[in-house]
Amino acid sequence: MRLALLLASVALVAPATLLAQTAAAIQADANGELKKLFHESDEEQLRLNPLSAIFRGDMRYADRLGEFGTDAYYNASRAAAERDLQRLRAIDRARLTPTNQIAYDVFEFQTLDTIESLKPEMLALTAVRPVDHFFGFHVFYPGFASGKGAAPFKTVQDYENNLKRHRDYVKAIDVAIMRFRQGMASGVVQPKLVVNNVIDQLNLQIDQGVEGSTFYLPVKAFPDGISAADRTRLTAEYAATLKDGILPAYVRLRDFLKNEYLPVAREGHGLVHMKGGDKLYAYLVRNNTTLDMTPEQVHQLGLSEVARIKNDMEAIRTRVGFTGTLSQFFEHLRTDAKFKPKDREGYLQAYYAIGKRVDARIREQFSTIPKTPLEIRYYEPYREKTSAGGSYEPGSPDGKRPGVFYFNAYDLPSRSLNGMETLYLHEGAPGHHFQIALAMENAELPAFMRFGGVTAYSEGWGLYAEQLWKELGMETDPYQRMGGLQDEMLRAMRLVVDTGIHAKGWTRDQAIAYMLGNSSMSRTEATAEVERYIAIPGQALAYKVGQLTISRVKAKAQKELGAKFDPRDFHAQVLMTGALPMAVLEKKIDNWIAARKAA
Structure with a gap:
């Protein structure tokens, strides 16, 4: 309607002015339509997924759990995604602001993925x-x-x-x-x-x-x-x-x-043993990495990363004066009592002490700090045995409910003090707590970018955050640095083991043996990890693939910008638009590099 009125008044306005006004109106119309689409899509998702609303502090649907798992739920979710895609494609992307072009790309990627996951043939497998x-x-x-x-x-x-x-x-x-x-x-x-x-x-x-x-x-x-x-x-x-x-x-x-x-x-533990499992696993690789990679490509990448990290571990073994083999060094780290937490409370307080040390240096690398506080807890007894070594639960967008970093205190003699600093960097600050809280607190983002997730981005960021140990003054003790390498090795081994189980038919025991042979993980930890990969195929691939992408675009920015490179600006570019598919993130950083060079 606005455009029609503008065109009708053509004789009353100078041609140059008219063209400028018309272009502005078209752009405003496109951005307005996109904003409307995002809002209406989000409203439908909150109605279908009431718990998501509660996590945001939205209590409109707090008296229900939703119909997850029913035909009605899947049909409604599929229909909503198909409507969203049709409406999105009707919007001229070229008319959008640069930020909204990023939002357009993310929404398109996620909607296409949702549609694929809800196809009847895929639901028949999931x-x-x-x-x-x-x-x-x-x-x-x-x-x-x-x-x-x-x-x-x-x-x-x-x-x-x-x-x-x-x-x-x-x-x-x-x-x-x-x-x-x-x-x-x-x-x-x-x-x-x-x-x-x-x-x-x-x-x-x-x-x-x-x-x-x-x-x-x-x-x-x-x-x-x-x-x-x-x-x-x-x-x-x-x-x-x-x-x-x-x-x-x-x-x-x-x-x-x-x-x-x-x-x-x-x-058989892997999807390779399940009817339709090869098709499902190929989808899960794409879904979790956001890249068009095959299981074999992921497997080979994992093998090369394992070999590289092993060389760094050998350097630590030499540095601390351990005269045995690397495997014997692993066993020493695995079994020596001095590397073990004594009790849960002491374990908890040691994590808080690490957090204070990180806080003292964090502003050297980050220009924006989350308002949401961070709390640290160990897992509840009912779930600790089968839980990962750590995880993060988001707080509320208003910061009133803290984000929570959970660590695993099950079977304390199997846990290691050496990995504490790197685990805190990953799950706490500047890892998931920064990545999730900063997006949620940014009210200018559309809701799907504030509260949504892309596994390769979120877990890639967590692993990338571990790589900031030197900049944040962490892992100065060689055993803590070994713990950092241990966690990086874990993510590299995941590429090998997850694909080994689900594409190559590896057994549970074969996968556990591989992890014990290439790290100082305890059998308890390795068993929980392997059983996790068996339960949720593909998710573990996201960490290393995402981290390598973020590290690669950072290295590119450092090389091209030279003295103009500021890590605080780079991290703001990565974090402040929420979770992005890897191709969208890379394109965003390329545009930022070009703008900084031209400035």
Whole structure:
């Protein structure tokens, strides 16, 4: 309408002025349409995924869990993505501002990927395996609803919303059983190893009973302002929901998996042993790296990185005066008591001390620091055995709920003090905490860029953050530097082992042996890692591929800009537009280099 009015007034305006006004109107129209698309798409995603809204502090849908796993959910998600793509393609990208062109590219990449993942032939390989021991709902949801997670427990309404979500959770468990049965009928099933791990996790939660349950924690710590009568009522309702709803549902799922599903689950661990697994793994490689790489290319990249890092490890072995072989040095690091944490509390406080040292130097490398505070915790007992060495849980966009760096204190004699600094750099500052919090706090970004994720970017950034050890004054102790190399080696080995398991048919024991032979990881750590790759194929490939891309574009910027290169500016370019696919990130940095050279 605005354009029509402008064109109708052509005789009243000088030609040059008219052209400028028309061009401005066209650009404003294109950018306005893009903003509208992003907003409406985000609204639909929040409606379909209520927990995502809660993580943002948006309580409009806090009384529901959503219909994840149902046909209605998948159909609605696919239809929404197809509509979004059609609307996006109708917008002239050339008319957009430079920042919105980046947003256009990211949205297009993510929407195309969503459509591919929701094709019926792909869902036939994924939806029928709804639970694993790493990303299953039963692993995530208890912590979310514990009073210590993202779900708020400040008002009576918060407590009642949680009860309503619990009812949806029971339904979701039964939907999972239905999906598993479909997989049994089609021959697409989980490995026995994954099923046994899930059964063990369910048993741990069932054995908690009612008052010992993680779900019961909110009624053990009511906030001020909730009346005695409401406390009594809610405590009874929480107990009844557990006794009559969640725990029986857990028993149903556990008994189904044990008695019906486990006997037909596959023996082979990798997707190469699953019907349609080769097609699925090829997609997962592309999805997690955001690059058009084959499993064999990833495998060979991993082998070359392992060899390179091993040479650096040999240099550390020589530096500390260890006279044995590298394998013997690994065993020394693996077993010597001086490298082991003594207790959980001391372990926790040591991480906080590392954080203070990083904070003292961080502004030398970063111009913007997150407002969201960072908290450090060890994993809860119900999930620590099968969890990774560390992870990050985002805070809230307003900074009121802190981001949380979780570390694993299970089987303390198997843990190492040597990897603490590098793990903090990855999960805390300037790793995931900076990467996620800075995006969320940037209200100028569209929501999908503030709150969305691209695994190669996010995990690549975490590993890249580890590489800043020297600039931040960390790993001055050779054993901590060895810990840094250990973590980099872990990410390199992942390229070899993940592809080995899912494309080459490696066994669990073969993969564990490879990791023990090329690092000082304990058997407990190596086992948890390998079983993670078995449960969530492809995800572990993102770290090294993403880090190598970020490091490569940084080296290019340093070379071309010379004295004009400022790491604070570079890091702002990488971080301040949220998670980007690797090709989009590289294009952005190229444009930044050109602009800086011209300045």
